[in-house]
Amino acid sequence: MYYKTLSKQRHRILSLTKYILTNSKCNSNFAKYAEHKDLSKIRNIGISAHIDSGKTTLTERILFYTGRIEEMHEVKGKDNVGATMDSMELERQRGITIQSAATYTIWKEHNINIIDTPGHVDFTVEVERALRVLDGAILVLCAVGGVQSQSLTVNRQMKRYNVPCLAFINKLDRLGANPTRVLSQVRSKMNHHAAFIQLPIGLESNCKGIVDLVAQKAIYFEGDHGEAIRYDEIPQNMRTESDERRHELIEHLSNADETFGTLYLEEKPFSENDIKGAIRRTCLQRSFTPVLVGTALKNKGVQPLLDAVLDYLPNPGEVENYGLREKEGQEPEKVLLDPTRTGDKPFVALAFKLEAGRFGQLTYMRCYQGMLQKGENIYNARTMRKVRIARLVRMHSNNMEDVNEVYAGDIFALFGVDCASGDTFVNDPSTNISLESIYVPDPVVSMSISPANSKDRDNFSKAIARFTKEDPTFHFYFDTDIKETIVSGMGELHLEIYAQRMEREYGCPVKLGKPKVAFRETLVSPCEFDYLHKKQSGGQGQFARVIGVLEPLPPTKNTVLEFVDETVGTNVPKQFIPGVRRGYLEMAEKGLLAGQKLSGLKFRLIDGAHHMVDSSELAFYLAAQGAIKQVFERGVWQVLEPVMSVEVTAPDEFQGAVMAQLNKRHGIITGTEGTEGWFTVHAEVPLNDMFGYAGELRSSTQGKGEFTMEYSRYAPCLPEVQDMLILEYERSMGLGTDKDKKKKKN
Structure with missing residues (x-):
């Protein structure tokens, strides 16, 4: 009995010791990550690319090499654990990223905030809102696929928010890897001023390491997971190529950077630091894109990529971010936000992503100015609603780590904040500052x-x-x-x-x-209207007359509606103009041709008439609606449909079948290209004809073909499609069947 009691006590002491040791390790880790670094030691980066280019695998390797996670897991691995950043069960099952996920880690005493984004065009808003709040990005390109459709979309998004980027050519270990071809596509398709700063030592199964052209060294990745880095001389058989590529890099930098160009022209000697300084300056200005190489899956090239993030991408203090100060009756004034971490400036942050967490709504934010402490009050600049901050956290995938304060440049999350994506938060509402919101594409x-x-x-x-x-x-x-x-x-x-x-x-x-x-209706040619709305039934009546022209806008603007007041004098009093505009916009919600929204139209109000007693805003609102109905009777209308930019990639033997399928779906082939047994077709196809294409493509290419599509523009649909839409609309409105139509014709 005595020995049994002793063993129990011993077991408790061992358990307690283990708990204390584990806890102290967690606390020391937490203290390490919670420490606030100087502004120059912070990087906010996103990892963006086309589908299946290796973004999540790359993020997993970054977290492993920086010591954030203790072991690596594959995106669709045999152990059924899945990658750290794919926290949703559905993501792990499908092997794709659905939601962007945030984390932060430390590399060489620098704090790096990372957002891993989806590659599918269907989740493009996740990339959009991530790039809105980031200072730099890694554009991952597949060494086999090269620059693909979603790579171009991501590139456009980076350009929209002026985000400097590094290009990382991944998957050098794949059969058919050709980084040189990918570089030429970066230059021709993306119009980037780009050059290699690294070269691969061998490709496919012979991929052994990389050559650093700036430091002129070979880098090898040894150990079980490539964690041991060995520097060596450049292999003899690669010296000629590395000299040529280094010279090419220097020429590109001398064209892009004035300081370096002067050194080059004067034939002065330049050091490794001169080249690094030129790459950094040009990268920040987006005038040059350094191209790195590696294979994340085989653990090669990730650590030099992290070094490049520190060397070439900006810290939050090097990026100019502007807020807008609203002034009544004036254009908003642009205000340069101060990212210095003194804490004496008013707090300004942008809510860029909402998520339903375990404890209510989780709001991801980026702080642009000032600091915020737990327990303080902040205000939503749009609604002016006050919120008390009960808990401040920083995210590591779906795990939360509490912090007591956040500073300018930090990405963090809050609980219990009722807001919309794109709202600005401030601690002093009198500053009247708001941040530009996030561009959101229309659903298709x-x-x-x-x-x-x-x-x-x-x-x-x-x-x-x-x-x-x-x-x-x-x-x-x-x-x-x-x-x-x-x-x-x-x-x-x-x-x-x-x-x-x-x-x-x-x-x-x-x-x-x-x-x-989402079809649209528009006019083929301008149509005049002159509509009188008159109603008298005892007491005050309604009187309004509107005269003008409804005309189509050019094809480049066929998704918008415009209203122009061209009236002169007092025939239509100015206080009734908003009523006309409201009537026009409300009628545009549903057209009378096929029940679709109106778009690509300009409503020009030229003249009209009013009555001293009977006219009102309501009367002019109804008159505008009557005018649109009148134009429906008099004008020639057509239906517009969304046309998608489609890119299909498959083995060469299926090219004929793929072309035939696209032609059958009324597609217009805009270009083809081929490389090493694979071809890529670029086409424009109406969205209405694209449903079910995924299954058809898989069956006709033995599961090897893949396609991506994104919205391109609106264009007039085929007459038979228009007739079918009109007929369906008339049936749904109870306006007759086919037999009735035949009777009408007879």
């Missing part, structure tokens, strides 16, 4: 949705409310005409993922109907 695919079981309606409405708040490209509304609930998104995969999440996270299986495409 709509589907009818309903819960499979009527008893799940509560969970269905909760899921819809959460997802529409989190994702600004996911829209939801009830169409009163067709009596259906409609969800809209960026693609079929986008809506399919949300349907699966409803079932998994809310226990609410749903039924998705055939997708509906």
